[in-house]
Amino acid sequence: MSVSRFLGRSVxxxxxxxxxxxxxxxxxxxxxxxxxxxxxxxxxxxxxxxDNFAYVLGRESVATGLVNSLIAAGGSVLIGALLxxxxxxxxxxxxxxxxxxxxxxxLSLRFxxxxxxxxxxxxxxLDLGFYDTRLSLILTYTLLTLATVIWLGVPAFxxxxxxxxxxxxxxxxxxxxxxxxxxxxxxARSLIGAVAFAFVLVWNEFLIALMLTTSxxxxxxxxxxxxxxxGRDVPWGILNAxxxxxxIPPLLLVGILSGLLNNAFRRNSK
Amino acid sequence: MKSRTSLPAVFLAPPLAILAVLAFxxxxxxxxxxxxxxxxxxxxxxxxxxxxxxDLFSDRRFINAVGVSLTWEVLTxxxxxxxxxxxxxxxxxxxxxxxxxxxxxxxxxxxxxxxxSAAFVWKFAFHPLYGIVTYPYxxxxxQPLDLLSSPATALMTVALVDVWQWGLFFAVIVLKLLExxxxxxxEAARLDHARPWEVYAYVALPMLKAPLISLAFIKMxxxxxxxxLIYVMTRGGPGIATETLDMYAFSQGFIESGRIxxxxxxxxxxxxxxxxxxxxxxxxxxx
Numbered sequence: 001m002s003v004s005r006f007l008g009r010s011v012x013x014x015x016x017x018x019x020x021x022x023x024x025x026x027x028x029x030x031x032x033x034x035x036x037x038x039x040x041x042x043x044x045x046x047x048x049x050x051d052n053f054a055y056v057l058g059r060e061s062v063a064t065g066l067v068n069s070l071i072a073a074g075g076s077v078l079i080g081a082l083l084x085x086x087x088x089x090x091x092x093x094x095x096x097x098x099x100x101x102x103x104x105x106x107l108s109l110r111f112x113x114x115x116x117x118x119x120x121x122x123x124x125x126l127d128l129g130f131y132d133t134r135l136s137l138i139l140t141y142t143l144l145t146l147a148t149v150i151w152l153g154v155p156a157f158x159x160x161x162x163x164x165x166x167x168x169x170x171x172x173x174x175x176x177x178x179x180x181x182x183x184x185x186x187x188a189r190s191l192i193g194a195v196a197f198a199f200v201l202v203w204n205e206f207l208i209a210l211m212l213t214t215s216x217x218x219x220x221x222x223x224x225x226x227x228x229x230x231g232r233d234v235p236w237g238i239l240n241a242x243x244x245x246x247x248i249p250p251l252l253l254v255g256i257l258s259g260l261l262n263n264a265f266r267r268n269s270k
Numbered sequence: 271m272k273s274r275t276s277l278p279a280v281f282l283a284p285p286l287a288i289l290a291v292l293a294f295x296x297x298x299x300x301x302x303x304x305x306x307x308x309x310x311x312x313x314x315x316x317x318x319x320x321x322x323x324x325d326l327f328s329d330r331r332f333i334n335a336v337g338v339s340l341t342w343e344v345l346t347x348x349x350x351x352x353x354x355x356x357x358x359x360x361x362x363x364x365x366x367x368x369x370x371x372x373x374x375x376x377x378x379x380x381x382x383x384x385x386x387s388a389a390f391v392w393k394f395a396f397h398p399l400y401g402i403v404t405y406p407y408x409x410x411x412x413q414p415l416d417l418l419s420s421p422a423t424a425l426m427t428v429a430l431v432d433v434w435q436w437g438l439f440f441a442v443i444v445l446k447l448l449e450x451x452x453x454x455x456x457e458a459a460r461l462d463h464a465r466p467w468e469v470y471a472y473v474a475l476p477m478l479k480a481p482l483i484s485l486a487f488i489k490m491x492x493x494x495x496x497x498x499l500i501y502v503m504t505r506g507g508p509g510i511a512t513e514t515l516d517m518y519a520f521s522q523g524f525i526e527s528g529r530i531x532x533x534x535x536x537x538x539x540x541x542x543x544x545x546x547x548x549x550x551x552x553x554x555x556x557x
Contacts, residue, residue, distance in 0.1 A: 004466075008364035015357055016376045019438050022391045023379065025402060029394075041409075042402045083288065086281035094278040102286065104552070109293055111548045113494050115516040116537035117293075119523055120300040123308070123530060143292040146285055175275040204384035206498040207516070211524070221386040225502055236400070239390065247387045254378050261374075265446040 023247065030240040037236045052241035062242065064216075065223035068134060072209075072219055073202045075138040080145025081195050087146075088153025089179050093165075103154065109147045117143070118211040125212060132213050140208055145198040152197060155264065156190035157183055193260025200250045200257070220246050297541065304535040310528030322535035332536065334510050335518040338425065339496075342514055345429045346436070346493045351486055353437030358444025359470050374442050381439035385498035392431045393418065393503045418504055421511035428496075428503050428512060436492065440485055447478050483555050487548075494544060515540055 029037055031048040056062050091099055121140055122131065130136040160183050168182045184191070209219045224242045227235075304322055308315035326332045357377075361370055380388060395403040398414035407415040417427040451474060459469045475482070497516045500506060506513035506521065513521075515536060523533030 005364055008360045012357070012360050012365060012369075012373060015438065015441075016373055018434065019376045019379050022395055023383065023387075025395070026387075026391050038400055040399075042400075042405055083285040087285040090278045090281035094275075096278065102282070105286075106289065107552075108545065108549065109289065110491055111544050112293070112297075113516060113537065113540045113544060115497065115519050116300060116541040117296050119519065119530065119533050119537050120296040120303065123303060124296065124299055139292070143289065146289055150285065175277045179277070179281075200382060204386075206384070206386055206501070207495075207520075210501075211520070221384055221498075224390070225386050236394070240394070243387045243390050247383050250382045250384065251379065254375060254382055257382065258375055258378055261378075261442065261446065265450060 023251075026240050027244055030237065030244045032237055032240075034235065034237055037240075049237075052237040053245075055238050056241045056245060061218070061223050061226075062220070062245070065218055065220040066245075068137075068213075068217050069203060069220040071134050072137040072141055072217070073199055075134070076141035076145045076202055077195060077199045079138070079142050080149045080198055084146045084149030085153055085184070085191060086179065088150045089157045089183055091150070092154045092157035093183070103151075106147050106150050109143065114207045115211075118208045121208075122211050132215060132217050134217050137209065137212055137217055137219070140212060141202045141205065144202055144205070148198040148201060149194055152194035152260075153191060156187045156194060159190065159263075160186045190260060190263045193256055193263065196253045196256045197260065200253055203249055300534045300537050300541070303531050304538045306531050308531045310524075310530055315531060318531075322532050323539070325532065326535055326539070331510060331513070331518060335513050335515045338510075338512060339514045339516075341425065342429065342496055343490060343493050345426070346432045346496075347486060347489045349429065349433045350436045350440055350489050351482070353433055354440030354444050354485070355475070355482075357438070357441035358448060359474075361441065361445040362448040363466065370445065374445070377438040377442050380435045383435070385435075385495075386502055388431055388435055389499045389502035392434075396427060419508050421508050424504050424508060425512045428499050431499055431503070432493070432496065436489060440489070443485065444478075444482075447481050448474060451477055480555075487551060487555060490551075491544075491548065 028044075030052050031050070032043070032046055033049050033051070036043050036046040091102060117140075121136075125131040125133075125136040164186065165178050165182055168178050173181065204221065205219075206221045206225070209222050210225075213219065213222065224239075224246045227239050227242050303315075305317060305319060306315040307318045307321070361373060365373060383391075392403075395401050396417050398404055398408075398416040398419075404415040404417070407413075417423045455473050455477070456469055459473045464472070494516075496514050497520070500512050500514060500517050501520075504512045506517045510518075519533045519536040519540075522529050522536070
C-alpha cells in the first residue's frame, strides 16, 4: 500500500515540477548573459544580469506592444463586462423560451475557427480604413470577451439565492436596483473570476492580432513572437526576458482563476 | 410572480445585437469573398463561382493540411484526457487536502500562460544545442537531438506542449469532479474487495461519464486553436509536416501569395465542418 502511495505521489511531484519548471528556467535564463545561455551544459550558477530586461523594456516596439495590449485587452474586457454581465443576469433570472437558444448561440461562437473570423475581418477593416488600429482590435476582441462573460456569468448569477432577491423586492427595490445592489455584489467573486478569464483570453490572443495588425496596433504577443523568429545569432537572454514580461499579467491572475474554478464546483456539489 | 419589466429586453438586446453583427458579418463576408478571386495586391477581383472550392480539392497541400489537422485533434484530445484522468485520480487518491490546493495552483500555470510564451519556452527547451530537455540525450549519445526539425517527431513534439497546457488543467477538473461524487458507492465497492483501480474503472469513471464527455468536447473545440503553438515552434515545417488548416490558410492569405479568396474558401469549409460537427455532438451530449 505504501509503495503505491509513494509511487503515486512521486508522479504527482513530477507533474507539478513539469508544470512550473519550464517557466522557472525561462526566468533564470532571462537573467543570464548570452555566453551563460549558449553553453554545452545548462548552467545553474552564473552572475545574474539585468541587461536583458533593460534592453526589452527600453525597446520602443515592446513599449508600444505593451500599451496596445493593455488598451485592446482592457477596452474589450470593459465593453464585455458592461454589456455581458447584465445579459448574463437576464438569462439567469428571466428565463424565456429563447434562453436555451441564446446560450447555445453564445457557446457556438467558440466553434468558429479564429482564422475564419480573422480573414474576412481583415478585409472588412481594410475596406473601412480601420486596419491596424486599436479600435478594430478592441471591437474584434469584444466578440471574445462578451461571449465569455455571458457564458461564465450565467451560472454565477444563478448561484445567488433567489430568496435574497425576493426580499429586496419586498423592500421596494425595482428590478434594476435588485440587479445593481443585490445580485451584482453577491455574485461579485465569481464574476471577477469570469472577467479575469476574459482578460487572460484576449491578453494571450495571437492569431487575430497577427492578422489584423502590421505595425501601429501590434500587441505584445506579436512583438514577442517576432523576437523569437530572429535569425541565427539569437539574443536568447532578451527573448527569455520578453517572454517573462508577456507572461506576468496572466500569472498574477492565477489565484483569482483558481477561485473561479473552486466556486464553480462548490455550486455543483451542493 | 414576476411583474412585467423591461429588464430582459434592455439587458439582452444590445449585447446580442453586437454579437450577432460581429459573428454574422465576417461569416457572410467570408462566404462572399470565397466566390471571388480577390488578392491582397488586387482589391477588386471578380466573381468566379465555385472555382476556389474546386481548386482546393485538387490541392495536395490542402489535403495534407486536413490530415495534419485531424491527426492533431485526435492526438491532443486523446492524450489530454488520458493525462487528465490519470493525474486527477492520483490527486484524489494520494494527495492530502493541503497538497491538493497547492497542486491545483501549480497545475493551472501552464494553461494560463500565453500560447506564444508556452511555445517559446518549449521551443528553447527542445533546442538541439542549448535545450534543457534535449541535454541528457546529447550528454549520453554525443549527438544533438532535433525533435522539431524531423517530420516524424515535429507534430508530436508540438502536441506535447498542448497536452502539457491542457492535460494538467483538466487533471484539476477531474479531481474536482471526483470530489463531488458521493462516498457510498466507493465504500460499497471496497467492501466487495474491489481493487483501487477497479473502483475507478468500474465505479467512479462511469459515474462521471457525462462531464468527461463534455471535457472531451471542450478540448475538441480548443484544439482547433493550434495556430499559435505551431506558428512559433515550427511555422508548419519541416516542409509541411505540421501545417494545419489554419496555418495553411494563413500562409495562403498572407505570406506566400496573398490569395485572400482562396484562403477564405478554406475558412468557410472549416467553419462549415466545425459548426455542423460540434452542433451535432452538442445536441447529442446535452439531454
